[in-house]
Amino acid sequence: MxxxxxxxxxxxxxxxxxxxxxxxxxxxxxxxxxxxxxxxxxxxxxxxxxxxxxxxxxxxxxxxxxxxxxxxxxxxxxxATLLAPLPVPESVRDAMAFEDHIINCIRVMGLKKLGRVDEWVEKKWGRRATLARFINRAWYDRPVYYKSNRFSVVGPDAEVTIPSYCRTFDYELELGIVIGKTGTNIPASRAGEHIFGYTLFNDFSARDEQMREMKGRLGPAKGKDFDGGNAMGPILVTRDEVPDPLNIRMEATVNGEVWSIGSTADMHWGFEEIIEAISRDETLYPGEFIGSGTCSGKEGKGCGLEMGRFLSPGDTVELTAQGIGTLRNRVV
Structure with missing residues (x-):
């Protein structure tokens, strides 16, 4: 449904x-x-x-x-005036399931000018030879995620206000799931049974604040936590209507211009593995939300940070996925 x-x-x-x-x-x-x-x-x-x-x-x-x-x-x-399908989730967690997203961000934020050299190394000898992968090595051990503010959820066509402390505002092209069944220590092989449905997720981000606070070895906090920062929608599609969740094509446009194209086929960590990791000695309950993290891969980069492009007041961001529709938000 x-x-x-x-x-x-x-x-x-x-x-x-x-x-x-x-x-x-x-x-x-x-x-x-x-x-x-x-x-x-x-x-x-x-x-x-x-x-x-x-x-x-x-x-x-x-x-x-x-x-x-x-x-x-x-x-x-x-x-109709749509709200987020689940206006106040029981919790909000956002994972980092796409390898290219974190590799690209390490090159932009950490390696800076050396990032281009690292890209050249990858083209010549493969990703295993790169400095970005070495820095990122802990990420390959297990799915990682952070917890966000469940009360800051907005739906399609809602305006999203840039925080007063932010000068580099960004979007993220993501897919999200809603948990539909209680469980603890859920094996990946059974985790699909715990997914109620799928929706789009735009994890708006105050990048400059995020970079400052994460130097303190914790976060993100105010880089993600502000009113309206979690946009979800437009609809919640039940699991039975998504025959191949690892083949969902997604796109992000800004003012009608395509900025990002991606596919869940590029997820390094699937939602089943993410659920297994989160539920380790921790109970998951119906109504909890989990984001995939930014959809970057073979077809493109899933957020502005990876491209050095950021949002301005008045911009309209649209995320679209087959079978789910378009999540549209205007930045003010």
Whole structure:
């Protein structure tokens, strides 16, 4: 299913599912109409927490709506004000799953002028011979991640304010997952069962602040934690509708110009391995969010830092992925 959270009227948030005609079916209103008012559609979190039971109920309601032609329950997607699919996740973690992203960042931030020499070394003798890979060697041992502010989530078409302390503001092209099943010490072989669904994630970043604070051997903190810094959406696509999560093509544009192209095929660490690492002696709960990290690989670089290009007030950033849609945000 393709699920959304939108403003039904005023500031009332509602949970809906998309029809093939890009209309939103109000699941709670449908449950009331068909005398299924006890179904868990008060919020996206409630739906996720009830797992397959809730999804089966939602599928049944969608069939009833289609059969009965209940247009009063439908809102055109194009006319709806969408929020983030999961407006307040139970937690937000962001991983670094793409090798090229961290290698590129080491060259830009750490090696600086030597970065071009290191690129030449890679072309001549391969990545194993590079200084960037040597500096990055601990990353190959296990998936790494940081925790972000779950209360700073915004959805599509929300404006994102550049923090007052930032002069180099950046976007990140990412895919994200939402956990749908409780588990501890989850093996990678079973981790897919714990994924509820997928959405796009733009991890907006105050790069200058991030570089300063991480010299203190901790962080990122204020480089990532500010109001509106975590953009998610536009929809949450359930696991069963993503047959090949390691073959999702993504793109980022700024003011209509393509800046980034990437694919989940270039993930060094898959979401299953990331879940295994995070859940080691730690319980994961339904409604927790995990980002993939910046999607950089064979087709391009997934953020401005890697290219020396940054955002300015008035810029519109759009992330697009097949089957998920476009996450659009304007920087102010």
């Amino acid at each position: 393709k699920l959304v959270t939108w403003l039904k009227s005023g500031d009332e948030a509602a949970v809906g599912a998309l029809t093939g005609d890009d209309e939103i079916v109000d699941l709670k209103a449908a449950a009331v109409l068909f005398e299924k008012a006890d179904e868990p559609f008060e919020s996206m979190l409630s739906l996720i927490q009830h797992g397959e039971v809730a999804l089966d109920a939602a599928r049944h309601l969608m069939l009833r709506v289609a059969e009965g032609g209940e247009k009063s329950l439908c809102t055109p997607l194009a006319a």
